[in-house]
Amino acid sequence: MPKPIRRLIGLLGLLTIVSMVTFGAMNFLGDPLFNILGPVAADVDNPESLKVIEEAKAQYHLDKSLPERWARWAWDFVRGDFGVQFSSSGQPPVSDLIKERLPRTLELMAVAQIIAVSLAIPWSVLAASRANRRTDKISTITAFAFVSIPSFAMAVILFYFFSVQWDLLPDTYTATDPFWGISHDHRLIQLILPGFTLGIGSAAAYQRLLRTDLITTLQQDFILMAKSKGVSKRRVLYSHALRPSLFSMITLLAINIGFMIGGSLVVEQFFRIPGIGSAVVEATLREDFPVVLAIVMIVSAGFMVFNYLADYLYTLIDPRVRNEDTSKPRKITSMGM
Amino acid sequence: MLHETDSANNILELSDYRVGFRTERGLAKAVDGVSLSLKRGSTLAIVGESGSGKTVLNRGIMGLLGANIIEGGSAKFQGEELVNTNRQKLWGTKMAMIFQDPMTSLNPVMKVGNQVSEPLRLHQGMSRKEARDRTVELFTLVGIPEPAKRFGEYPHQLSGGMRQRVMISIALAIEPDILIADEPTTSLDVTVQKYILDLLVDVQSKSNMSMVIITHDLGVARGRADEIMVMYGGRIMEKAPSETVFQEMKHPYTQALLSSIPRLNDPKHTRLTPIEGFPPDIVDGPQGCKFAARCKYAQDTCLTLAPEETTIDKHTYFCHFPVGTDAGSEALKSNEDKGFTAAGLRIKSKGEVV
Ligand SMILES: Nc1ncnc2c1ncn2[C@@H]1O[C@H](COP(=O)(O)OP(=O)(O)OP(=O)(O)O)[C@@H](O)[C@H]1O
Ligand code: SF4
Ligand SMILES: [Mg+2]
Numbered sequence: 247m248p249k250p251i252r253r254l255i256g257l258l259g260l261l262t263i264v265s266m267v268t269f270g271a272m273n274f275l276g277d278p279l280f281n282i283l284g285p286v287a288a289d290v291d292n293p294e295s296l297k298v299i300e301e302a303k304a305q306y307h308l309d310k311s312l313p314e315r316w317a318r319w320a321w322d323f324v325r326g327d328f329g330v331q332f333s334s335s336g337q338p339p340v341s342d343l344i345k346e347r348l349p350r351t352l353e354l355m356a357v358a359q360i361i362a363v364s365l366a367i368p369w370s371v372l373a374a375s376r377a378n379r380r381t382d383k384i385s386t387i388t389a390f391a392f393v394s395i396p397s398f399a400m401a402v403i404l405f406y407f408f409s410v411q412w413d414l415l416p417d418t419y420t421a422t423d424p425f426w427g428i429s430h431d432h433r434l435i436q437l438i439l440p441g442f443t444l445g446i447g448s449a450a451a452y453q454r455l456l457r458t459d460l461i462t463t464l465q466q467d468f469i470l471m472a473k474s475k476g477v478s479k480r481r482v483l484y485s486h487a488l489r490p491s492l493f494s495m496i497t498l499l500a501i502n503i504g505f506m507i508g509g510s511l512v513v514e515q516f517f518r519i520p521g522i523g524s525a526v527v528e529a530t531l532r533e534d535f536p537v538v539l540a541i542v543m544i545v546s547a548g549f550m551v552f553n554y555l556a557d558y559l560y561t562l563i564d565p566r567v568r569n570e571d572t573s574k575p576r577k578i579t580s581m582g583m
Numbered sequence: 584m585l586h587e588t589d590s591a592n593n594i595l596e597l598s599d600y601r602v603g604f605r606t607e608r609g610l611a612k613a614v615d616g617v618s619l620s621l622k623r624g625s626t627l628a629i630v631g632e633s634g635s636g637k638t639v640l641n642r643g644i645m646g647l648l649g650a651n652i653i654e655g656g657s658a659k660f661q662g663e664e665l666v667n668t669n670r671q672k673l674w675g676t677k678m679a680m681i682f683q684d685p686m687t688s689l690n691p692v693m694k695v696g697n698q699v700s701e702p703l704r705l706h707q708g709m710s711r712k713e714a715r716d717r718t719v720e721l722f723t724l725v726g727i728p729e730p731a732k733r734f735g736e737y738p739h740q741l742s743g744g745m746r747q748r749v750m751i752s753i754a755l756a757i758e759p760d761i762l763i764a765d766e767p768t769t770s771l772d773v774t775v776q777k778y779i780l781d782l783l784v785d786v787q788s789k790s791n792m793s794m795v796i797i798t799h800d801l802g803v804a805r806g807r808a809d810e811i812m813v814m815y816g817g818r819i820m821e822k823a824p825s826e827t828v829f830q831e832m833k834h835p836y837t838q839a840l841l842s843s844i845p846r847l848n849d850p851k852h853t854r855l856t857p858i859e860g861f862p863p864d865i866v867d868g869p870q871g872c873k874f875a876a877r878c879k880y881a882q883d884t885c886l887t888l889a890p891e892e893t894t895i896d897k898h899t900y901f902c903h904f905p906v907g908t909d910a911g912s913e914a915l916k917s918n919e920d921k922g923f924t925a926a927g928l929r930i931k932s933k934g935e936v937v
Contacts, residue, residue: 467688470647475702475753476675490692565692565737 250558257550264546265323265539269316272535279308281332281533323543329536340540343525348544350421351521353433354513355506357441358448359499365445366452366495371483373453374460385453392450397509401443401516408439415439419519440517444509448502452495459491492563500556504549591662594761594793595621595644599656600666602636602643608866610653613639615817615865617656621761621810626787626794628804628825630840631814634862637797640814641763645678646670661760675702679759681783683766685746689738695749696722696734702757721752725782744775751779755786762787765797780807801840805829810897813837816863816873823898833898833905835880860928872903880904880914881924 272278279287282302289295303309307318322329328340373385409417415438416430425433463469464487472486511523518524522541529537602614613636621627629637642648644658644665658665660673670678682688690698699721700714709717715734722730725748738746747767754762764783768776780796784807787794798804804811805825812822813836821834832838839858860877863869869876875885882904890901904914918924919931 467682467684468690471680471682471688471750471753472690472701474645474647474674474678474680475757476671476706477701478705481705486690486693490690563692566739 253554257554260550261543261547262320265320265543266316268539268542269319270312272533272539273312273315276533276535278306278332278535279303281535282306319539323540328540331537332532332534340536343537344522344540344544347520347522347525350519351507351510351514351523353425354437354440354444354510354519354521355503357434357437358443358445358506358510359503360445361438361441362445362448362452363499365449366456367488369449369453370456370460371488373457374464374487375479375483377457377461377464382457385457389450389453392446393454395447397443397447397512398516400446401440401513404439404443405516419517421520437519440513440519443516444506444513447509448499448506451502452498455494455498456491459494460487463487463491489563496559496563497556500552500559503552504545507545507548592622593620594623594661595619596659597644597657598659600640600643600658601653601655602639602648603653603655605651605653606866611865612868613817613865614643615868617814617817617819619812619819619822621793621795623760623793624791625809626784626796626807628796628798628808628811629814630798630801630804630811631820632799632840632858632862635799635814636817636865637799637814638765639817641680641765641795641797645674645680645763647680675706675757677760679754679757679762681747681750681754681762681764681767684770685743685750686738686770689746689749691738693737694735695738695741695746696736699749699752699756702753706757717756718752721755722748724755724786725751726778727752743771744779747771747775747779748782751782751786755790758790759792761793761795763795763797766799767796768803769798783807801828801837813840816868817865818873819899819901820874821898821900821902823900827898831898831907833893833900833907833911834902835878835904835906835911836874838906839877839879872901876926877928878926879918879924879928879930880906880911881918881926881928882914883925886925 277287279299279302283298286295286298287302290299307315310318319329326341328344330337330339331343369385373382376382405417408415416436419433419436419440420431421433423431423433423436428435430436460483464483469482469487472482477486507523510521511527513519514521514523515527522545526538526541526545528534529541597620598618600614600617601612604611604613615636617640619627629640631637639648643652643654644660646665646669654666656666660677689695696715696718699718700709700711703709703714703717704711707714719730719734722733727733727745727748733741733745738749741749750767754764762783767783768779771779780803783794783796796804796808801811808825810822811825811828813820813828813834815836820836821828821832823831828837829841832841836858858877863873863876869886870889871887872878872881872885872890875881878885880902884903888903890903893900893902893905902911904911922931923929
C-alpha cells in the first residue's frame with residue numbers, strides 16, 4: 247500500500263482512539279444525566295422525576311451500554327450530526343454552536359498566520375543576507391525572546407501599549423461587527439492585537455527555519471549566476487533565493503496550525519473573542535459533554551490533517567517533485583535553533 | 584610595453600593581478616601575479632589542473648568573489664581599473680559567465696525561459712512579450728528544439744546538454760563584450776561536449792565578443808582559442824598563440840599536460856590529475872619554480888630561484904630549462920642519467936615518471 251494511504255489510515259485510527267478515550271472519560275468522570283437534568287437527576291424517589299429521568303435516558307441513549315453509545319455517537323458524528331447541547335433551555339444542536347464559534351477562531355488564526363509570515367519573510371531575508379554579522383545576531387536573540395515569551399505575557403504587553411496607552415488599536419472584539427474594513431469597528435482591525443499575540447512566536451520560529459534555509463540557498467551556484475546576470479541584490483534575495491528556501495517553513499506552518507488552536511485558547515480568553523477556544527472552556531466548566539467532545543474531535547482532526555498535509559505541501563512550490571513520486575515526505579531536519 | 588593602439592584594442596589587460604583568500608593558515612594566494620591582455624573579439628583558453636586558480640582568476644576579474652578576499656595588481660576592462668572596485672554595473676551588461684554545471688547554476692524553481700528573459704527585461708528595457716520573443720529566438724539559435732514549449736519548462740525537465748544551451752542563451756541575451764565560460768562542458772556527456780564548444784565558438788565569432796574558455800583539457804582549447812595560457816599554482820607557466828603551444832611548447836608543465844590530453848571521444852572524463860604529484864600549497868608555497876617538485880627537468884636553480892619571464896614574439900614562458908632548448912635537453916638528460924631530479928623526483932631514463 248502506498249505510504250500516503252497507510253498514513254491516512256493510521257490517522258483515522260488515531261482519531262477513533264481519541265474519540266473513545268474522550269467519550270469514555272467524560273462518562274466515567276462526569277454524570278451526564280446530572281448535567282442534562284440538574285438536581286432532578288438525583289431525585290429517583292419521586293415518580294414524576296423518575297419519569298423525566300427515564301425519558302432523558304431514552305432520548306440520550308443513556309440506558310445503553312457505553313460501547314453502543316459510543317458507536318451511535320460515532321455514526322452520527324461522521325454524518326455531521328454532533329448531537330444536542332446539554333442544556334435545559336431548548337437544547338440547540340452542537341453544530342449550531344460550532345458554526346457560530348469556529349469561523350471566529352479560524353479568522354483569528356488566519357490573521358495570526360498572515361502576520362507571522364509577513365514578519366518572518368523580510369526578517370529572515372535581512373538576517374540571511376547579513377549572516378553572522380551583527381544584524382543577524384541581534385535578530386537571533388530577538389527570535390529566541392519571541393519564542394519564549396508566554397502568550398499571556400505577550401497579550402498583556404501588547405494590550406497595554408497599543409490599546410490602553412497609545413489607543414492605536416481597539417481593545418474589544420465585537421462578534422457582530424463586519425470583518426472587512428479598517429476602522430476600530432471592523433473585526434479585521436480588532437483581530438490585529440490578538441493575531442499578533444498568537445502569531446509572534448510562530449513568526450520567530452519561521453524566521454529560524456527560513457534564515458537557515460536561505461543561507462544554504464545563497465551559497466548555491468545559481469545565486470552567483472543570477473548576480474552575474476546583473477540581478478540586483480534585493481531581487482536575488484526575493485526572486486531567486488526565497489522560493490527554493492521556503493520548504494521547511496511551509497511544513498512548519500502547516501504543523502503549526504494545529505498548535506495555534508491550542509494557543510488561541512489563551513488569546514481568546516484574554517481578548518474576549520467568543521471562538522472555539524472560549525467555547526470549549528465554557529463547555530468544560532458546564533460539563534457539556536457533546537460540545538466538548540465535538541470540539542476535541544474537530545481540533546484533533548484539524549491538527550492531524552494539517553500535520554499530514556505538511557509533508558506533501560512542499561510539492562506545491564517545488565516543480566521538481568510535482569510530477570514525481572510524492573510518497574517520500576521531506577522532513578524538517580533542523581529548527582535552526 | 585604595450586603601444587597605445589594595442590591598449591585601445593584590448594578589452595582586458597591584467598598586470599600582476601593577484602587574488603588572495605584569508606584563511607586560518609594565512610593568505611591563500613590563489614592567483615599570484617598574472618599578466619595578460621585579451622584583444623577585442625578574440626578567444627583565450629586558460630588551461631591547468633584542478634586547483635591551479637582558473638576559476639578564482641575569472642571570478643576575481645568579474646568581482647564575484649565576495650568581500651573576504653585581498654585583490655592586488657591591476658586589471659583593466661576597456662581601459663577602466665577593476666581591482667578593488669564594485670563591478671556590479673558590468674554584470675549582465677558587459678560581462679557574462681557560463682558555469683561548469685548547468686544543473687546547479689540554473690534556478691531549479693524558475694522556468695528556464697524566465698531565466699533567459701530576466702536580463703533582457705532588467706537591462707534592455709524589454710517588455711515581457713519582447714523578452715519572451717527574443718528568448719525563443721535565442722533558444723532557436725542555440726539549437727533547442729521546440730523553443731516555445733521549452734520556455735515554460737523547469738531545468739530538471741531538460742537534459743544536461745539542453746541546460747547548457749539555456750546557459751549559453753542567457754549569456755547571449757546579455758550581449759556581453761566578454762564571455763567567460765568556466766569549464767562549460769566538463770559535466771556533459773562526451774557526445775554533446777563538442778557540439779556545445781563549437782556552438783560557443785560559433786556565436787562568439789558572429790557577435791565579435793571576446794571569450795575566455797577555462798578548461799583543464801588542452802584538447803578543448805586546440806582550434807578554438809586564438810591564444811592559450813597555461814596556469815599552475817596561481818601563476819602563468821606559458822602563454823602563446825594556440826598552435827605555437829602545440830608545436831613549440833617551451834614549458835615542461837605544458838608538455839606534461841599535452842601528453843596526458845584526454846580526447847573528446849575518451850570515456851567521460853571528469854577531473855584528472857594527469858601528472859604525478861599534487862599542485863603546490865598556495866599558502867606556503869615553494870620558493871623557486873612552483874612546478875619544481877613535479878618537473879622532470881628540475882635543477883638546483885629551480886628550487887631557489889623563480890624563473891623570469893621570457894618573451895619571444897607572442898610566446899611567453901617562465902622556465903629556467905625550457906623544453907626543446909639546449910639547456911632544457913641537457914637538464915633532462917642529466918636528470919635521466921641520475922635517475923632523479925634536483926627535487927628528488929625519481930624518473931626513468933625514457934623520461935617517464937616512476
Ligand atoms: N573561498 C576560498 N577560500 C580559500 N581558498 C580558496 C577559495 N576558493 C578557492 N580557493 C583555492 O584557490 C585555489 C584555486 O582554486 P580554483 O577554483 O580557481 O581552481 P581551478 O583552477 O578553477 O580548479 P578546477 O579545475 O578544479 O575548477 C585552490 O587551491 C582552492 O582551494
Ligand atoms: S625546469 Fe625548472 S623552472 Fe622549468 S618548469 Fe621545471 S622546475 Fe620550473
Ligand atoms: Mg574551476
